Amino acid sequence: MTVKTPIARPGMRIGLLGGSFDPAHEGHAHITEFALRRFGLDRVWWLVSPGNPLKEHGPAPLAERIAAARRVMRHPRVEITDIEAQLATRMTADTIAELQRHCPAVQFVWLMGSDNLVQFDRWERWSEIAARVPIGVLARPGTRLAARQSRAAQIMRAGRLPEAYASLLPMMKPPAWVLLNLPMSPLSSTMIRNGGDMRADEEGTAK
Structure with missing residues (x-):
């Protein structure tokens, strides 16, 4: 299988932010830029998913969501990708396994919102994800x-790092994770789709 990945040189620290991005918004950009700085990442890849197994209704067409994401996230170290569609993966554990196989010398970090950590134990093979990559919350x-x-x-409490050591997260052997506080952005994709009258929901893909 030929997979077109962004630049991924050996030793690079790359954050992975998965989600339907339906639609992408400034809240996604906000946490991405914060993660780049605090975790000392070289790059962040947005993994725009074909669909979310935990969502009842399907998202907008993938090409539309990718185009919209590229309008929102304009940063030289952030890549908007359709890697999951290329890999034909639907579960995060499978996506990470394939990326590690294609890019074995890259230090990947999975990025998620704290709302996703609340339900992380519902994700398919969540403990495998935690065993494969450090997690930035x-x-x-x-x-x-x-x-x-x-x-x-x-x-996972034994693997939690203090916020002060967040920049070390990409080099830590998993399971390892950090929960970072940051200036809040109330935006969510659900709020935007519903005219701003719903509370914020997930930033990443719960799957």
């Missing part, structure tokens, strides 16, 4: 406390 409105107290956080 970015605080989202209303879920910081719930994330810290979540089942997944309790199971």
Whole structure:
């Protein structure tokens, strides 16, 4: 299988932000730029997914969502990709495994919002994800406390790093994770689709 990946040189620290991005918005850009700085990442790849197994209704066509994401996220170290469609993967564990196979010398970090950590133990093979890559968790409105107290956080508590060591996360042997507080952006894709009258939901793909 031929997969077209962005630049991925040996030793690079690359953050992976998965999601339907339906639509992409400034909140996604906000946490991405924060993650680049605090985790000391060389690049962040947005993995625009074909669909989310935990969502009842399918997203807008993939090409439309990628085009919209590129209008929102204009940063020289951020790549908007359709890698999951190329790999024909639907589960995050499979996507990460394939990326590690294609780019064995890259240090990948999985990025997620704190709202996703709350439900992380519902993801398919979530413990495999935690065993494969360090995880950078970015605080989202209303879920910081719930994330810290979540089942997944309790199971992974031995691998949690203090915020002060966030820049070391890409070099840590998993399971390893950091929960970062950051200036809050209330935006979510659900709010935008519904005219701004719903509370914020997930930043990444819960799957």
